[in-house]
Amino acid sequence: MVCAVGAHTLWGLFPIYWRLVDVANSTELVCHRIVWSFVSLAILLPILMNRGWWGGGKSVVAELSKPRVWFTYGAAASMIAINWFAFIWAVNHDRVLDASLGYYINPLVNVLLGVVVLGERLDRWQWFAVAVAAFGVSIMAIGAGGLPWVSILMAGSFGVYGLVKKRGQLPPLIGLWIEVSVLFIPAAIYLGWQVREGTSAFQLGSLRVTLMLLFAGVITITPLALFATAVRRLDLSLIGILQYVGPTLQFLVGAVLYNETLDRTRMGGFVFVWLALILFIAATHRPRRLGTLPSQSARS
Numbered sequence: 001m002v003c004a005v006g007a008h009t010l011w012g013l014f015p016i017y018w019r020l021v022d023v024a025n026s027t028e029l030v031c032h033r034i035v036w037s038f039v040s041l042a043i044l045l046p047i048l049m050n051r052g053w054w055g056g057g058k059s060v061v062a063e064l065s066k067p068r069v070w071f072t073y074g075a076a077a078s079m080i081a082i083n084w085f086a087f088i089w090a091v092n093h094d095r096v097l098d099a100s101l102g103y104y105i106n107p108l109v110n111v112l113l114g115v116v117v118l119g120e121r122l123d124r125w126q127w128f129a130v131a132v133a134a135f136g137v138s139i140m141a142i143g144a145g146g147l148p149w150v151s152i153l154m155a156g157s158f159g160v161y162g163l164v165k166k167r168g169q170l171p172p173l174i175g176l177w178i179e180v181s182v183l184f185i186p187a188a189i190y191l192g193w194q195v196r197e198g199t200s201a202f203q204l205g206s207l208r209v210t211l212m213l214l215f216a217g218v219i220t221i222t223p224l225a226l227f228a229t230a231v232r233r234l235d236l237s238l239i240g241i242l243q244y245v246g247p248t249l250q251f252l253v254g255a256v257l258y259n260e261t262l263d264r265t266r267m268g269g270f271v272f273v274w275l276a277l278i279l280f281i282a283a284t285h286r287p288r289r290l291g292t293l294p295s296q297s298a299r300s
Helices: 002-019 026-050 057-064 068-093 098-117 124-143 149-167 172-197 206-212 217-233 235-240 245-257 264-284
Strands: none
Touching: 002 068, 002 098, 002 217, 002 235, 002 245, 026 057, 026 068, 026 172, 026 206, 026 217, 057 068, 057 172, 068 098, 068 149, 068 172, 098 124, 098 149, 098 245, 098 264, 124 264, 149 217, 172 217, 206 217, 217 235
């Protein structure tokens, strides 16, 4: 529980970090996250394995030799890359509230994936909460004149990422390293091309920007490691509840710190989503009486 709350708190404050380095375009920022996450993990993991973590290096190498492992985490890598890009694009185009909405929708995706793929059961009040949240999203879509595509992209990609990670068998940090390893070469090529063209943020930005980009690996790894740990220990339905911590902080950042437009229709939609959260939490905290939500940890 602590890992999940900590992860989403950090994600909730991420818009502030990425806005401070918006001299780089969205693609470049995603590539920096990938490259410096790879470098950070490449330094950290051998140290931990030499100290006997995960059974030592031989055990880890044995797992990495299995094609199934690379297929599973390769799929996770593609989803997290899409999610990172959509999020950073939203932040750097003054759409932090849309990013917030994306992560408000994400728990609904997790709940539905839990029901459809993992066989989790919901009672009528939990289904009602899902319907209320969907209604809130519909209000915002109608008011905006169309579906919030960036929000939907974020929700869908991160929902599938969570499902894939739920089925992963490797320790969280090893899994993260595989994901960024899959993405490392194309990301490094893109950054190298930008340096060649003279358009890299390293060349155009200040020393502060350079240091923040170099630190992108650390600030990326920390919440992902916390989330990867939590998602293997908690029901996807409970993960869905806790994921409202991040979007709530992002909502406050967008509305209060960056003063983004929050008209009556959008605010009404958020109110319905918040109401759904309250209903879902209330229903989920009565599992013994309602006989729902079987423990995933007991089934794995």
